[in-house]
Amino acid sequence: MLMKFTYSCGQKPLDGYEVKRGVGRGGFGEVYFGLSEGGKEVALKVIQSHLEIELRGIQQCLNLKHANLVHLYDIRTDAKGDRWLVMEYVAGESLNTILARHPNGVAPELACQWFQGLAAAIHYLHDHGIVHRDLKPANIFLEAGSVKVGDYGLCKFIGGSQRLGQTQSVGTVHYMAPEISTGNYNRQIDVYAAGVILYEMLSGHVPFEGETAGEILMKHLTSPPDLTKVPGEFRPVLDTALAKNPAQRFQTIAEMGRRVAAVVAKKAEPIEIPIRVLDAAPSLNGKADVLEGIPIGHPPRPRLLELSNSLLLAIILSGVFAFAWTILTQRGDWRTLRQATGTTFFITLLSSAAVLVAAKVWSARQSDESWHRRITLMCLGFCVGIVALWFDGFQLPWPMTEDPNPDALRSVANVGAQAGRGPSFLGGYRDNQTLPPMAAYLSYFGLMFLVLRWWKMAELYRPARFRVGSLIAAVFWAFVLSHLLLESTNGPEAFGIMILTAAVVQLASPWQERPVQRSKRLRLKLA
Amino acid sequence: MNPALKETWKQEPPSQFLLWVDGVGGFLICLENRVTLGQAGGEKSDIGILADISRHHATIQRDPEGYFLEAVRKVTINGQPVEKGFLHSGDRLTLGPSCQFLFTQPVPISASARLEPVSGHRFVQPVGAVIMMADSLVIGPEPAHVVMEDLPKPIILFRNPGGLGIRHDRPMTINGHAFKDRGPLEPGAKVKTEGLALALEIPQARR
Incomplete structure (x- = not known):
């Protein structure tokens, strides 16, 4: 499938920035890699189908700063009246690309590590009163091992391309919490989407697959997720994160992040047992017990x-x-x-x-x-x-x-x-x-x-x-x-x-x- | 045969150029048989790297037998310190304390090699990898120097006497001119096929 880009290498649709190549196409429009006059690498996104209310959403996020967020630099208008979002260029791959390469998922430790970055970014957004609404692997990038979450602030407009070129109508329904269908939702939808992404990182598949968007949405609404595909120790966390009822999910993404970290910590640490003994019986000669426990x-x-x-x-x-x-x-x-x-x-x-x-x-x-x-x-x-x-x-x-x-x-x-x-x-x-x-x-x-x-x-x-x-x-x-x-x-x-x-x-x-x-x-x- | 083919690259081809492939990435293509690697900002090196390395840290030379590395400063191949030695596809090349590259020759029938930073370091040029182009450069599904799985047929850049050409099994346009299956390339060429768009750019000296 050819990606047609309006602008090509060397063009300067936006004053001060030179387009080098097309990067991809998001829900909003084309994304280019470009250089500023000074040589700063940027991602340039044309907001082709914009509404003022959506622009306000982005504007609200312009000055957010977090290590795990793709930074937004500016909103500019070109000679034709198109709005451009100038953003940090992330040199790494998207999680989508990485997962396409690992059809059975990634190692639980890695998934957990990435999830911590994701959770930190979402927590920061929630803490600043912003619901991401469009969390999906295509919006999550990995640059030198650290997670960068992008496309935040693009409220209401939920869409975009799914891996392997599925049509836009299917788009991100894989990550859509059931309550989105009612139109009455809050940050719990990000917890749900994070759960879907964790599930996908661990198993290589999204929990609900289907031919049409309607079928997938129906599964989100009614089917329980098949947790047998993920390692057993993650099942309780995913069961809570993917609850149909938002009230039964983790109330904050930070809580979910802690639970996921605890799962991996527990799994990787056999030496934890004597420490528990110590915790349980502090009146005993605790130090001796720990010493005994090492070999x-x-x-x-x-x-x-x-x-x-x-x-x-x-x-x-x-x-x-x-x-x-x-x-x-x-x-x-x-x-x-x-x-x-x-x-x-x-x-x-x-x-x-x-x-x-x-x-x-x-x-x-x-x-x-x-x-x-x-x-x-x-x-x-x-x-x-x-x-x-x-x-x-x-x-x-x-x-x-x-x-x-x-x-x-x-x-x-x-x-x-x-x-x-x-x-x-x-x-x-x-x-x-x-x-x-x-x-x-x-x-x-x-x-x-x-x-x-x-x-x-x-x-x-x-x-x-x-x-x-x-x-x-x-x-x-x-x-x-x-x-x-x-x-x-x-x-x-x-x-x-x-x-x-x-x-x-x-x-x-x-x-x-x-x-x-x-x-x-x-x-x-x-x- | 297309008359344009003869005058492919009107003047002597430059020693290196940037290749921008839409939807894939940017690459620095080196045409010389010998390239030097060194810290950004030094005129001494063909491939400038933003890393804690020397201005002229190492040289890679393409011989008929393969790629030969000569270390000027500390270099390790797969963790083993070397002064001189041949590079093999899949080798991890570390310059200085931390700057690591993956050296590959992904296409068996082509001598061209790819050098990709794996330690998070960046080249001076805003590209993701360096390709030392020998006779040809393959863009398309694996095995390729520039991997693009969606492309049905590979696109091949090749050396011509006195220049570069492009070969593709599909119709294409170069700077707006239509070509059937092959065409000449020159600096600033913009190629569009039904599968992808790419552009060649001569890098300006940057600071």
């Missing part, structure tokens, strides 16, 4: 790998530390030291492994209550205590009796016969023997596991790989508890095991600097 995205496989790496590292570290600790704290011959090292090593490894596994399991969860974790750890502590007791029974006679071949039966018997165990490791109990060894061991390890937040030492995003503070806390509690429960002489091992555990857990757990992250929702809030 949600970890797929299970790396976690398993990380865990096995940590455990391997824990074996080595426990061995080294246990040996060092024994050398530092024990006296005796080589055999004694070897036995003591062995015991310390196994129990340290066991308790470290208990913490590492538990922490790894918890790292997959967004939030758990602290006391719940502590109780779980305490149970693990009981298990460690039982094993320690068993080990102790095993090892009990060695330092004193120098028996090279203790057998299990005797060891178990020794555990049972703790009362008579004078010079043993457990014999270091206070003289008045308030606690039986089983209770002592269980309560020592159980409480040690209960009082500290061990999982914090194994977190991926802890403040530092090794925090002396955590170690000091462990030293403090181990000191207090071992002295309360176990008393003097048995100290070194039980005391040492928990301290070494605190060191091993921290050193063996993977550690990363916390990435600087802010949720999109917060970013939007701040913007």
Whole structure:
């Protein structure tokens, strides 16, 4: 279809402006690209079929300024008496052209971004008492990524060409709110049209299509829009925006813009969940919960790998530390030291492994209550205590009796016969023997596991790989508890095991600097 | 044959001209084999760009093997810094920190290339793209240098000995004179066919 233009390149129908080429034909008439004498690029629109009342509508808009509006510069009259609207020339494409290239719609994030520009422009117009009345993709331009809305102020005159050269009578009925048929309408028609445009951006189709303008108008009046063509999360917004009854639509375009932004923000932001937890339960240790929440995205496989790496590292570290600790704290011959090292090593490894596994399991969860974790750890502590007791029974006679071949039966018997165990490791109990060894061991390890937040030492995003503070806390509690429960002489091992555990857990757990992250929702809030 | 064809471009064709196509856009057509790119306002460059680049930032040379780029200042092709190298259709050419162009040779049988800003930067001339015209320039449905889907048959601008001509399968008028299927072009020519109207303009030196 040839677009016939009255003026051609080089002509100066309007004093001071030179026409370069025809751009298109709007409802009002031809639009040209031209240059002013100074070289300013402008769009020149001939208002061929004008009425004074329409000109007043444009005049009213001449001094509006908004980043998302195509600026109007002036209204001029040429020698023939034709009125010309001199406007900003937008170098980008119209949304109409872009949608023609994307028959299945554009990405929801992009649609949302463009919609925000559109909503801002409409809000500005509404705020200045102007109803656009002719919103359609052909009037919306995208220049360097930002939206420019044009053809405002052309009140009453609703028309124009539809994509792919449909006749003018069909024109913009695709975007016409049902109440236009009654002639009684207000800015709610812009909300409706914005809803149609959002629908079209998301699906590539207008919600109501038909052969004739009458058929389409009838669908606007009676048919509910088919929302199955748009992504599910947008359906509630479109359902409200495309309501037949204007009173049921969004009351302002700004409200609709916020809802659309929220849809995309929600979709793009899995990290939002812990923030909601924080919102919902501010009385909890909220910061900790958020910190816990960050590694949600970890797929299970790396976690398993990380865990096995940590455990391997824990074996080595426990061995080294246990040996060092024994050398530092024990006296005796080589055999004694070897036995003591062995015991310390196994129990340290066991308790470290208990913490590492538990922490790894918890790292997959967004939030758990602290006391719940502590109780779980305490149970693990009981298990460690039982094993320690068993080990102790095993090892009990060695330092004193120098028996090279203790057998299990005797060891178990020794555990049972703790009362008579004078010079043993457990014999270091206070003289008045308030606690039986089983209770002592269980309560020592159980409480040690209960009082500290061990999982914090194994977190991926802890403040530092090794925090002396955590170690000091462990030293403090181990000191207090071992002295309360176990008393003097048995100290070194039980005391040492928990301290070494605190060191091993921290050193063996993977550690990363916390990435600087802010949720999109917060970013939007701040913007 | 039409006698007018012989005297196509009466004098030596200019090194560049503006092509205005109604309903489509404006283009700067460069006829030289070698063009320089640089910041607006410098006389040194054939293609002036309003961007944070040097007065003479790069040169593009059309050889029988293809388009050869020589960087005077920082240039990257598809993100890779280059000093010299051939351009391939679809390459993204970045001059300086941010000024990016899409280089294409949209029509396989034509050596002509199109340079289109994609970073929002503008040429000094009020056009949307630069076309380095080799032997021919195709206007019409894709593939074309100037895409116009509605046009039933492509319009081809071609080089003549000593000038430019236009070929179209339909009747047309050039400056009001009727031609059957081909005709001569000269600066200021206005061509009208049943499908479109276009005009050639010699750019004035602007400031």
